[in-house]
Amino acid sequence: MSDAPRHYAVIGAGWAGCAAAVALAAGGHRVSLFEAARTLGGRARRVELDGRTLDNGQHILLGAYRATLALMKQVGVDPATALLRLPLQMRYPLANQAEGMDFVAPRLPAPWHVALALLRAKGLAREDKMALARFSTTARWMGWQLHEDCSVAELLQRFDQTARVIRLMWRPLCIAALNTPPERASAQVFLNVLRDSLGARRAASDMLIPRLDLAALLPDAAAAYLSRRGGLVRPGVAVARLLAGIEAGSWRLEDRQGESLGEFAGVVLATGPEAAAQLLEGLCDTHLLRGLAHEPITTCYLHYGEAVRLPAPFLALLDDPERQAWGQFVFDRGQLGGTAGMLAVVVSAAAQAITDGHVALTSGIARQLAQNFGQPELAAPTWSKVITEKRATFACTPGLQRPDQTGVPAGLALAGDYVAGDYPATLEGAVRAGQAAARGLAA
DSSP, rough: SSSSSSEEEEOBBHHHHHHHHHHHHHHHOOOEEEEESSSSSSOOOEEETTEEEEESSOOOOEOOOOHHHHHHHHTOHHHHHHEEEEEEEEEEEETTSSTOOEEESSSSSSTTHHHHHHHHSOOOOOOHHHHHHHHHHHHHHHHTTOSSSHHHHHHHHHHOOHHIIIIIIIHHHHHHHSSSOOTSSSSHHHHHHHHHHHOOOOOOOOOESSSSSSHHTTTHHHHHHHHHTTOOOEETTTEEEEEOOOOOOEEEEETTTSSSEEEEEEEEOOOOOOHHHHHTTSSSEEEEEHHHOEEEEEEEEEOOTTTTOSSSSEEEEEOOOOGTTOOOOEEEGGGTTTTEEEEEEEEETTTTTTOOHHHHHHHHHHHHHHHHHHHHGGGGGGGEEEEEEEEEEEETTTTTTOOOOOOOOOEEEEEEEHHHHOOOSSSHHHHHHHHHHHHHHOO
């Protein structure tokens, strides 16, 4: 960062925008953070529905998310209390039946934690365990790097993975990490995630589940951090235009009514790619921003009596579209510091699941839970709500060319989980992009 304090603007208070704003403020600069919505957090935020505090989507973080965890600490959020840390696992309700498996990594140094987990895994035949071991060994030998990208489905075929391992392990992991089905998902990006989790120290593969709502997990604390350093946080203010400022490299912002929002030494565009393309129209080439395809994520909340409690804080589910069993993971919010009896069921890559409407989706998931857990009462929740982020992530396809800072005018920087990088559209990817944009702008 440069030594002389300057005034910067950040457009968009999602996790990338919050990361950029905090980085600039930490460098001694004044920051104005603009957010069109009333609630900070972007696609990972708190929502209030029917008197209930929920999230617009259920998230899992990984121990490998070093930038995110460090940022939380920086703004005063303690990850040890804000997140439930669990060892790497893939557990199904019917672990000893044909429909599932039970895989839990012990707290041993890597890679022995995975090796022992394979030996102890229930619901997998010897050939399944050998296939998993072969994948891990071969990927490490390759340095988690492909000469040419391909689909995850093709990669699994090359590594001779069994149909059962693909169904119970690799497919749900791929969809959860990349929000893209294996047939269309980038194998290299998938390997990048595995490299930093399975291929790193044991703690990097831990699964971290929020105990706080997503706004409290970072955005609220980031806003307070900025305020303490003289920054300005402006929710409910939509930036509509970027205009060249008086000084070289400076920029003036206007809202939708044409009112000036101020002139700034630099601007971080931490919006979604469509909004960024609109702001940059006529200033640089925006075809990569406009060319990204998107995938939805749906979270179905179901509330039962307070006595309803799952065997674990979260479990994998075997989805089956033909039976309208769309759920892929279920979370017990009561075990995560939330309302007792509230379950959150996640459907990633949810385009097909939402075509028949919320009522059909909820009914199918409720029946799925009742069958999977052997509890008929789960088929009849007392309250339910479906929340869909239709453009939750970009479709992470093989060889995808993602936008970067090339051609972006001086004094401007892109930030978002879609910006070119190793990771798919994750919170960690957003935080890294925001911090990189701040460094580049203030350098």
